[in-house]
Amino acid sequence: MLKLKIPDHQVAGHQAKTGIIGPLIDDSGKFYKPLQDDGRGSHELAFYTSLYSDPRIPSNILNLFPNFHGTQVVEASDGSGLHPHLVMEDIAGNFTNPAVVDFKIGSRTWHPQSSEDYIRKCLKKDRESSSIKLGFRISGLRSVSPSNQCWQPQRKFLMDLSAEDVILMMKKFVSSDGNADEPDCVFASRVYVPVLEELLVLKKWFEVQTIFHFYSCSVLVVYEKDEKDEKRTARAVVKLVDFAHVVDAKGAIDHNFLGGLCSLIKFVKDVLAGLGDFEISNSKP
Amino acid sequence: MLKLKIPDHQVAGHQAKTGIIGPLIDDSGKFYKPLQDDGRGSHELAFYTSLYSDPRIPSNILNLFPNFHGTQVVEASDGSGLHPHLVMEDIAGNFTNPAVVDFKIGSRTWHPQSSEDYIRKCLKKDRESSSIKLGFRISGLRSVSPSNQCWQPQRKFLMDLSAEDVILMMKKFVSSDGNADEPDCVFASRVYVPVLEELLVLKKWFEVQTIFHFYSCSVLVVYEKDEKDEKRTARAVVKLVDFAHVVDAKGAIDHNFLGGLCSLIKFVKDVLAGLGDFEISNSKP
Numbered sequence: 001m002l003k004l005k006i007p008d009h010q011v012a013g014h015q016a017k018t019g020i021i022g023p024l025i026d027d028s029g030k031f032y033k034p035l036q037d038d039g040r041g042s043h044e045l046a047f048y049t050s051l052y053s054d055p056r057i058p059s060n061i062l063n064l065f066p067n068f069h070g071t072q073v074v075e076a077s078d079g080s081g082l083h084p085h086l087v088m089e090d091i092a093g094n095f096t097n098p099a100v101v102d103f104k105i106g107s108r109t110w111h112p113q114s115s116e117d118y119i120r121k122c123l124k125k126d127r128e129s130s131s132i133k134l135g136f137r138i139s140g141l142r143s144v145s146p147s148n149q150c151w152q153p154q155r156k157f158l159m160d161l162s163a164e165d166v167i168l169m170m171k172k173f174v175s176s177d178g179n180a181d182e183p184d185c186v187f188a189s190r191v192y193v194p195v196l197e198e199l200l201v202l203k204k205w206f207e208v209q210t211i212f213h214f215y216s217c218s219v220l221v222v223y224e225k226d227e228k229d230e231k232r233t234a235r236a237v238v239k240l241v242d243f244a245h246v247v248d249a250k251g252a253i254d255h256n257f258l259g260g261l262c263s264l265i266k267f268v269k270d271v272l273a274g275l276g277d278f279e280i281s282n283s284k285p
Numbered sequence: 286m287l288k289l290k291i292p293d294h295q296v297a298g299h300q301a302k303t304g305i306i307g308p309l310i311d312d313s314g315k316f317y318k319p320l321q322d323d324g325r326g327s328h329e330l331a332f333y334t335s336l337y338s339d340p341r342i343p344s345n346i347l348n349l350f351p352n353f354h355g356t357q358v359v360e361a362s363d364g365s366g367l368h369p370h371l372v373m374e375d376i377a378g379n380f381t382n383p384a385v386v387d388f389k390i391g392s393r394t395w396h397p398q399s400s401e402d403y404i405r406k407c408l409k410k411d412r413e414s415s416s417i418k419l420g421f422r423i424s425g426l427r428s429v430s431p432s433n434q435c436w437q438p439q440r441k442f443l444m445d446l447s448a449e450d451v452i453l454m455m456k457k458f459v460s461s462d463g464n465a466d467e468p469d470c471v472f473a474s475r476v477y478v479p480v481l482e483e484l485l486v487l488k489k490w491f492e493v494q495t496i497f498h499f500y501s502c503s504v505l506v507v508y509e510k511d512e513k514d515e516k517r518t519a520r521a522v523v524k525l526v527d528f529a530h531v532v533d534a535k536g537a538i539d540h541n542f543l544g545g546l547c548s549l550i551k552f553v554k555d556v557l558a559g560l561g562d563f564e565i566s567n568s569k570p
Contacts, residue, residue, distance in 0.1 A: 107393065107540060112417050123408075132397050135540030163495075163536025207547055210448075251448025253551050255392060255420030259544025262492055266538050 002026055006077055009092040011140030011152070012102040012218065013242065022077045024085070031066070031090035032074055034083055040244035045071060045086060047212075047243040054211065061205050064198065065240055066091060091239050097226035099143035099187075101173050102218045102241075105260040107135045109216040111247050122216075129159040130166065134267075135260035137161070138169055139218060143178050143225055151178025163267075170271050174223075188275050191223045191236045196268045198238035203265060206258040213254040215245040219264065287311055291362055294377040296425030296437070297387040297503065298527065307362045309370070316351070316375035317359055319368055325529035330356060330371060332497075332528040339496065346490050349483065350525055351376060376524050382511035384428035384472075386458050387503045387526075390545040392420045394501040396532050407501075414444040415451065419552075420545035422446070423454060424503060428463050428510055436463025448552075455556050459508075473560050476508045476521045481553045483523035488550060491543040498539040500530040504549065 004024040013023070024032040035041030048068040051057060067089040076083040092098040109131065110122035129137040138161060142152040151172065161169065171183035174191045199219070223236035289309040298308070309317040320326030333353040336342060352374040361368040377383040394416065395407035414422040423446060427437040436457065446454065456468035459476045484504070508521035 108417075112412065127397065132393075133535065134537045208551065210551070250418065252419045253548050255544030255548040258547055259420075259540030262543055263538050263540040266493065266495070 002074060004032060004074060004077075007031070007090070007092070009098050009100050009142060009222075011100050011142045012104070012155075013139075020078065021080070021083060024074065024077050025090045025093060029090050029093040030069060031088050031093070032072065032085040033088065034076065034085050035071065036244070041084075041086065043246070044242075044244045047246045048086070048088075051212075051243075056209075056211060058205070060201055064202060064238060089239075091220060091237060091241070092222050095222060095224050095226075096228075097144055097224065098222050099141075099173060099225045101141035101170075101221050102139040103136050103221070103264055104131070104139045104216065104218045105136045105264065106215060106217070106256045107132050107260060108256050109245070111213060111215045111245065113247060114245075125159075130161045131260075134161075134163060134166065135263035138166065141169065141173055143173060145177040145179070146225075146227075147177070149177055149179055166267055167271060167274075170267060171274075174271075185271075185275060187223065187225070188271060191221070192268050192272050194235050195221055195238055196265065196272065199261065199265050199268065202238075202240075203258065203261055206254055206261060208253065210249040210251055210253055213247050213249050213252075214240070214243070214257045215247065216242060217246065217257065218242050219261075287359060289317060289359060289362075292316070292375070292377070294383050294385050294427060294507075296385050296427045297389070297440075298424075305363065306365070306368060309359065309362050310375045310378060314375050314378040315354060316373050316378070317357065317370040318373065319361065319370055320356065321529070326369075326371065328531070329527075329529045332531045333371070333373075336497075336528075341494075341496060343490070345486055349487060349523060374524075376505060376522060376526070377507050380507060380509050380511075381513075382429055382509065383507050384426075384458060384510045386426035386455075386506050387424040388421050388506070388549055389416070389424045389501065389503045390421045390549065391500060391502070391541045392417050392545060393541050394530070396498060396500045396530065398532060399530075410444075415446045416545075419446075419448065419451065420548035423451065426454065426458055428458060430462040430464070431510075431512075432462070434462055434464055451552055452556060452559075455552060456559075459556075470556075470560060472508065472510070473556060476506070477553050477557050479520050480506055480523055481550065481557065484546065484550050484553065487523075487525075488543065488546055491539055491546060493538065495534040495536055495538055498532050498534050498537075499525070499528070499542045500532065501527060502531065502542065503527050504546075 004026050007023060007025045010023060021034040023034065051065060052068060069087040071084050072087050073082050073084050092100055107126060109126055110119045126132050131137045138158045140155060140158065144150050171185050172178040174185055174187040175183035176186050218241050220239045220241050221236055289311050292308060292310045295308060306319040308319065320330070336350060337353060354372040356369050357372050358367050358369050360366070377385055392411060394411055395404045411417050416422045423443045425440060425443065429435050456470050457463040459470055459472040460468035461471050503526050505524045505526050506521055
């Protein structure tokens, strides 16, 4: 039988707690996401199926999505019995000490076909968070310093950040200790230079693709904080995650995702521009 | 005393009718927009003042805004007496037979500081129109064929267009007779090649500018339909108009406008791509 455990590094989404089914991981780098009953699970399954069978998606774009391994019935995280799960790549699984941030992209997390009740709920959250203002919000982030100090700001705090707050969080994310008042940004260019490259690839595709509209979808960034792990320190990973609210594009580009993505790109550029030349050349791989 | 008249070519916004104050034009190419009492007029005035005094706005971007000539008190369009007006460039004023289209940009026409009542009204309109789906909506368009047939679809019809409908309207707009079932697209590349150029200039600025957020603002496109007027047939004009809902950017790019602008750019490209090579080379200036 599979030995599954609750992941340490999940920063957003439904988390495994007593009484709530959450995701699980195994030792071989797979992530098990419980199939939600309300149609979202089957919707995400349908998306993965169409994504990997659509010849219009270029391979450099497919690389930005997690590998998908179908569904599997496994024991739920709360021990309540067998439950179907989506099985995909555990993006943080290959890292010794992964630092993870989840940017939920788009100022609007609902699409026109949503129910009135769902729209009301999402709109409230979008207005109360930074989504409407910035075009995205930080859904979660987490890193552990070399001296084993965990930095994981509360979700409520992250919800409504100003532009300046986002810059500060993005700097702390690439600093040796997120809990320090003054971020040292030692990992800034090692992380944000490749992240910027990947986001620009994604932007180019979003400027033309009229296949999908991605609502409530996130850009996940993961990098290795354990500097002894040389294999992993080379490149930060960027992946799109959460596809329970992807809909048909109906002939238009996804202007909502694209706008938010361009906003995130500007923030990444601003963080990089704020570094001294020394820092950039010093922390390049 | 100034001789003012009601413009023929206005396609969107408040129009002069009996009992309603509308805009006026004079013979020297000026457009008089009544200063609205509810704060919108003074807001637009403040925007023009800050736009033309802000050294951060590059000159190629300033060219995309109408020239502004301050305010003037003139007789209102309904004859009800003197009223303050904003005085700006009459964009269609220099044309013999102008064809005009107004694209209201952005899937969201309200900003976070708006009143609950205003947000509710705008959101309803954004959802009922193509704004939410396409990132912009056509607020109005008008052209007069050489045989003097006026084509001006009703606002209600224009509100909720699908992607295919927008393509058709954009093709009719650059055809000799908009009323014909089959658009001949004879002006397509003469209009949309320079329009695309200007929109790409605008896009580049919106990817970086964190000065203004433009809500409920339009891109106006005007071209000369009178082919005898050789001076004017050279280049279509692109201008941003309507700044009653411009707010401070607070450190973020205008992802809402940028997303809608990118969507419009994709439509312009699609119309151009749909033309045969013959048509493109044949109708170039």
